[in-house]
Amino acid sequence: MGRQPCCDKLGVKKGPWTAEEDKKLVNFILTHGQCCWRAVPKLAGLRRCGKSCRLRWTNYLRPDLKRGLLNEDEEQLVIDLHARLGNRWSKIAARLPGRTDNEIKNHWNTHIKKKLLKMGIDPVTHEPLQKPAATAQDATCQENDQPNLDPNQLELPKNSGHVSPSTDEFCTPTENSSTDESRSSSESGSDDDPLMNLIWSESFLNDLSWNFPGPDSREEYSELGFSSSSEENSLSWLLDYPNIGDDLHQSFGIGGFSEIDMNCLDMGGKY
């Protein structure tokens, strides 16, 4: 019998999303809410798989997403949760407001895994690594001069003596988020994300002059060659949604705008 593919492969576009597609998707969801994903592409005028739409929305377009690297507290939380839950990224993500399973998974694979290995901890079992002989890995571990930790008290060295996370810290990662100094300069905490700053800036919120969607400028947008690889480009059209948060809240009860998030965004009582 075989399972029907989730979508008709014929004519289904793949690859990076364009600003135009993003616009269509958000426009549709703002209008209709999250309904049957399978029907979304057709109704929204997208040549995409429903799954792809859902993924794009949940991982990228949702307005309640935090951007930027996980800060130390979030990282620590991820490690703790992973020790208990394993690779259940969605469950882990559920405990980190504004973070997606994909994001956490990526961060785990690129940052945390290495960090744990350096500390001599098996990232899979959270047990101390066996040391049959002095391996290259062990050599790197020694620079930490850190004894193998009890997995039940997993704690990163940087965090030892670190005060428990305050709500503010949790919401607005600061410079201390640069746990991986080598990469963080260009993409440090969400505070530095120009896109989100732009979207949630006062001037943005107060600018009532937007008219969605302008027939000229916006429509030309995707033809200018902007690709979704650039957040600024691919999402700047979101500026056309002055009440995006309200709409989302009312349309389908997005829970992401928790009180915490509201505080983080510091929108001066906008909501």
Add this chain to the structure above:
DNA sequence: AATCTCATCAACCGCCCTCTG
């Protein structure tokens, strides 16, 4: 300046789970 290597992350794939008729 050009090329190579590595790291990152958005997106896809396919399996599994849940819901519905």
Add this chain to the structure above:
DNA sequence: CCAGAGGGCGGTTGATGAGAT
């Protein structure tokens, strides 16, 4: 209870950018 449809999840891949040589 069963089968099929749809959604969700986790693993993997490929494009891209940054740093090293």
